[in-house]
Amino acid sequence: MEANQRIARISAHLHPSNPQVEREHAILRQDGCRAKGGAPGFKVAILGAAGGIGQPLAMLMKMNPLVSVLHLYDVVNSPGVTADISHMDTGAVVRGFLGQQQLESALTGMDLVVIPAGVPRKPGMTRDDLFNINAGIVKTLCEGIAKSCPNAIVNLISNPVNSTVPIAAEVFKKAGTYDPKKLLGVTMLDVVRANTFVAEVLGLDPREVNVPVVGGHAGVTILPLLSQVKPPCSFTSEETEYLTKRIQDGGTEVVQAKAGTGSATLSMAYAAVKFADACLRGLRGDAGIVECAFVASQVTELPFFASKVKLGRGGAEEVHQLGPLNEYERVGLEKAKKELEASIQKGISFIRK
Ligand SMILES: NC(=O)c1ccc[n+]([C@@H]2O[C@H](COP(=O)([O-])OP(=O)(O)OC[C@H]3O[C@@H](n4cnc5c(N)ncnc54)[C@H](O)[C@@H]3O)[C@@H](O)[C@H]2O)c1
Ligand SMILES: O=C(O)C[C@H](O)C(=O)O
Numbered sequence: 258m259e260a261n262q263r264i265a266r267i268s269a270h271l272h273p274s275n276p277q278v279e280r281e282h283a284i285l286r287q288d289g290c291r292a293k294g295g296a297p298g299f300k301v302a303i304l305g306a307a308g309g310i311g312q313p314l315a316m317l318m319k320m321n322p323l324v325s326v327l328h329l330y331d332v333v334n335s336p337g338v339t340a341d342i343s344h345m346d347t348g349a350v351v352r353g354f355l356g357q358q359q360l361e362s363a364l365t366g367m368d369l370v371v372i373p374a375g376v377p378r379k380p381g382m383t384r385d386d387l388f389n390i391n392a393g394i395v396k397t398l399c400e401g402i403a404k405s406c407p408n409a410i411v412n413l414i415s416n417p418v419n420s421t422v423p424i425a426a427e428v429f430k431k432a433g434t435y436d437p438k439k440l441l442g443v444t445m446l447d448v449v450r451a452n453t454f455v456a457e458v459l460g461l462d463p464r465e466v467n468v469p470v471v472g473g474h475a476g477v478t479i480l481p482l483l484s485q486v487k488p489p490c491s492f493t494s495e496e497t498e499y500l501t502k503r504i505q506d507g508g509t510e511v512v513q514a515k516a517g518t519g520s521a522t523l524s525m526a527y528a529a530v531k532f533a534d535a536c537l538r539g540l541r542g543d544a545g546i547v548e549c550a551f552v553a554s555q556v557t558e559l560p561f562f563a564s565k566v567k568l569g570r571g572g573a574e575e576v577h578q579l580g581p582l583n584e585y586e587r588v589g590l591e592k593a594k595k596e597l598e599a600s601i602q603k604g605i606s607f608i609r610k
Contacts, residue, residue, distance in 0.1 A: 298325030298348070299537050302367045302406075304398050305374025306353075307334035309522035310414065310529065314373060317530040319345050323537040330354040330363035331374070357397070364405035368540060371533055372398055375415035377520040378512050384417040384475045385600065391415050392424055392607050399425045403432035410439045410536050410572050414529055418442040418474040419597055422551055422561055423604030431608065438572035441536070442551030444474045444563045445528040446521065450507040451481045454500055459490055470504065470549055471564045471579055472593035473600065479505045480593045484583045497585055539568030552576060557594060561601050 301318055305311045306329035315329050319342050327349045329339050339353025354363035364370065375391035378384060395415050402411060407429075415421050422442035429435035451468035459466070467487040472480035481504045483497055492500065503510075511521040532548060539546045546568040554562040554576050565577040582590060 298323050299368040299540060300324075300326040300328070300366055301349075301369045301371065301533070301537075302328040302330060302363055302409075304330045304363070304370060304372045305415070307331035307338045308373060309377065309519050310373035310525045312338055313523055313526035314371065314529050315342050315351075316345070317526055318371075318533065319347050319349050319351060321530065321534060321537070322348060323534065323541065324349040326366075327351045328354060328363045328367065330360060332356055360398070360401040361405045364401050364409075367406040367409045369410045369412065369533060369536055370402055370406065371412045371414065371529060373414040373525070373529065374398060377522075378416070378508070379517050380513050382512075384508070385420070385603075387416050388420055388603065388607075391417070391421060392604070395421045395424050396428055396608065399428040400432070403429055403434045407432070407434035408436075408439070410441065410540065412441055412443050412529065412533055412536065414443045414525065416474070417600060418444065418551055419478060419561075419600035420604035420607070423601045424607055426553065426561075427605055427608035436572070437553035438574060440552065441532075441566070441573055442474065442561070442563070443529055443532050444470060444479075444549055444551050445532040446525050447474060447479050447481070447504060447507070448549050449524060449528045449531070451500075451504045454503050454507075455483070455486055458492070458496055458500060461488075468504075469565055469580075471562070472590070473551060473561075473563055473597045475600070476505055476596065477589070478593045478597050478600070480586065480589045481505075482579070482582065482586055484586060485580055494585075501585075501589070535568055536572070539572070539574075540570055542570055547577070557590075559594060559597055559601060562597070 301324050303311055303315055306315050318324055318327055329335050335353040335355045339351055343351040375394050376387055413422055413425055425440055426435060447470040451470050452463045452466045455468050456463035456466045469482045469485050472478045481501055483492055535546050535548045547565050549563055550566050551563040552566055552573045556562050556564050556576060556578055564579055566573040567575040
């Protein structure tokens with residue numbers, strides 16, 4: 258390739274509004290979407306990449322050796338974030354996409370799509386208060402996925418997760434592309450928080466602790482199974498009460514501390530990358546990858562529920578049962594199911610209305 262062609266090709270990455278981007282994407286499609294000069298690996302898109310979660314998430318994904326191509330899509334500011342991240346000397350090739358007319362290009366050929374697009378909470382709001390704005394955003398983005406990368410695994414972060422995952426499922430059903438194994442609501446932050454808070458109480462390194470958190474991702478639907486903590490341990494009833502409440506209110510703790518400027522972004526980006534990395538290792542065919550996620554489920558009578566899932570080439574290949582619960586957890590499960598049922602139904606009705 259001539260030097261001036263090479264330069265034009267590189268410049269196009271930095272200016273997603275440049276028509277040359279379209280030509281570049283056509284080349285990528287012909288190449289089977291392997292970026293020239295990039296490392297072998299998976300192609301990942303982040304939708305909402307210029308946001309509070311999106312930016313650190315983009316940075317961490319650019320550092321992930323399993324990622325060869327990273328597409329950063331937003332309705333604002335994605336060119337700046339892309340230019341910035343693209344200077345990192347890691348393997349993934351980064352491209353920016355701005356505005357809905359570039360959604361299709363952003364999604365074509367992707368293996369994994371991570372969605373942190375949408376508005377965050379302010380103090381005094383519940384996650385459900387975000388429904389009116391975020392439901393429409395998730396619907397539009399999932400319509401794009403159904404059209405441009407129907408086989409991709411989707412990691413949905415936008416709140417209220419208990420409703421946005423059912424919305425996404427309905428959009429995919431309508432488009433005829435729904436594969437329940439490939440749609441995963443991200444509840445990893447609840448697990449990350451639970452590991453941290455439990456480790457504090459036990460005086461352990463949080464990296465040694467694993468707490469299953471099941472149910473959903475809002476208030477009482479967040480149900481930590483403290484009877485199943487690894488390494489095995491026991492808690493007094495005061496410790497159980499304190500830990501359950503702190504884990505359930507972890508998001509609100511951050512929203513209040515941020516005092517109107519948003520909700521968890523940095524810990525969420527960390528949790529999102531931890532979860533995306535597990536999905537990519539599953540896609541690669543690694544054995545024994547098990548994480549909690551909010552998925553289509555037959556573990557309870559509800560159509561969606563968060564529990565441990567085994568991640569593999571097809572996504573969430575097995576949904577684990579809850580295992581033995583103690584009396585405190587059984588009571589918590591009933592409360593969680595009641596609230597979850599309404600949130601799931603609200604999501605379904607939004608599309609079927
Ligand atoms: N699942 C979880 O555990 C978890 C944790 C934290 C936050 N969240 C949720 O994640 C979402 C994002 O939080 P944030 O702090 O990053 O918010 P933010 O406002 O900082 O960023 C959101 C980004 O989404 C973009 N956006 C809006 N509409 C879009 C569209 N149609 N297409 C593409 N991008 C669009 C915005 O331009 C912005 O850059 C919120 O709904 C929040 O509640 C979920
Ligand atoms: O609490 C929020 O609104 C954001 C997120 O769901 C969280 O758990 O931090």
